[in-house]
Amino acid sequence: MSVYFAGRGLACALGLDVAASVAALDGDAPVRMVDLDDFGRFPYRPIPFDMAAWYARARTLIERVVAEAGGNAVRHAPLLVASSSLDVGAAEANPADFIPDCTAFAQRIAEWLDWRGPVFAVATACTSSINAILAARDMIDAGSADDALVLGVELGNTFTLRGFAAMQLLAPSRAQPFGATRNGLVLGEAVAALRLSRTHSRWRLAGGANVVDGTDPAGASHEAVCAMAQRTLADAGVDAASVSLIKAQAAGSPGNDATEAHALRSVFGPDVAVTSFKHVMGHTLGASGAAELALLTASIEGGVLPRADYAFDDALGCALAEHLPRSRYVLVDILGFGGGHAAVLLQDCEAPDA
Template structure:
């Protein structure tokens, strides 16, 4: 079976319209969220992409093209393309007649993405709420490991729409002022827009996708389940041939939820003893929902390679018994990235640094 490596990375998020500018923005302290109004004058902070000209579809096309170009030249464009999103074309419908869709099929959004790239290969839609992009990565990696393809492109995309913001607000899941993962007095999450592209291949490169797992536990459709956190971490470690003590850093799911953050913190302590360093990226780019698996992976690699690191500018909840690191660990061979979402989805990825 072939090993799977990251051959190229692209990102556009609230921090910047490419990975380099995003890292420079993070080094300067980041970008504050923007207030987005819902109904009846109610507003919530959201980490927005830079404003562009054109209608919603044109903005999607332009952003996808620019982000995909950051992953390198795709001469033939016949490899599999995986498009991951939670909101899909809701933004399009919001700006058009209420009954109008792109065409009426779940694949429509992915087709727009593929057409913007003039993609010739097979195109797949992955929409599993906030684990969408991570599951797309796992599916693409399986194809490469099995020898079905030499490379694949994964795109995670969450474009602007007020419907998603209002929906999360109606469920009282949004913070009115800012996300504070594992923080004292945390009061909800802050959403974000992002488009990220990850080029996977069988040729050796610095970063290897060593293992992964997807676990669905629907007992709490909108929350984190401790047993599922155990299972996803252990499943990813097992596929990578690793043990808990081999992990040098965990990118946590924590988004600022009073309950879910506490469940995740306790579950991680039950799997890892002692806990490795932890890092949270959601205060920097927001919770980008279906794109988060790709966007946070891209940003984390940018932080490691670019020498920048997200600051923690709020007090942590001492009752959780955890800490967030404020600089990259000196030893950083194996990284675990965790994601969770609506419907009971829990997904983990082990990223291995193969450099000497």
């Protein structure tokens, strides 16, 4: 059974909806410098939308994004809430309002949305949204649902920033995916919604895979990246030569960028075009799979890709593409803590060779 992306919504550092985010790809998204006491001062990419109360801001953003994706029309369907930090920001702002239960935030969101279908919380670090998409696809494939809504939520808190700073993973100024002088990540906020359906539309979810290799709990594995790509291709029944664009993790980490680049080249060869969004929107952790997929599909439809104004590391062979290739199949991968290596393969049903 074929599963398609029937709707998308996004709020991120680039803008408060999909169209605004695509239009800002060549601009400069807001950056806020955050003081982390003894750790130092680091850049952060927030959503340009301010409200004093954490939950009120979260609710407003979530309702906007779900409406943009057309999610209100499928309130009977499964809702999968994907996040790595959940509502820890609310605990920092007002501990009295916080419920220390990993499913409580998903249930709170369901109440905000007046959701009538089953609700699931998915928390697998940075791969959360991709794994939620794969789970939603399986539900539709199995015939237990006609539609599903995946909601990626990653909103401001200092707990996450301090954790990354303690591991010395944050860049002091900017992220440079595959850059010659890359020196760390820049985190950011995002709320993204993807509506999956049996109904035919431009973007088909052709395949996907999740490979866990805990050899390095905070880093990527060459073997696991290769296995992730190969299993995704096998799941879709597509060969590597059919893929002409990859949306890579490429967060700006010195080690992980190199591991990912070399593994992807070993599977897809040197000619496949590669892009990344983390230098323009920040690394949005558990929301990144949904957020970057929403932005990628809209970017392709608009004929644009984000550009980078820094020098690339020639040793990686993965300079970010400036122009869109003609592509029927696009690979989207996300790598995460705990050894998660997850990907989906999209088929553009309106591509010239489709």
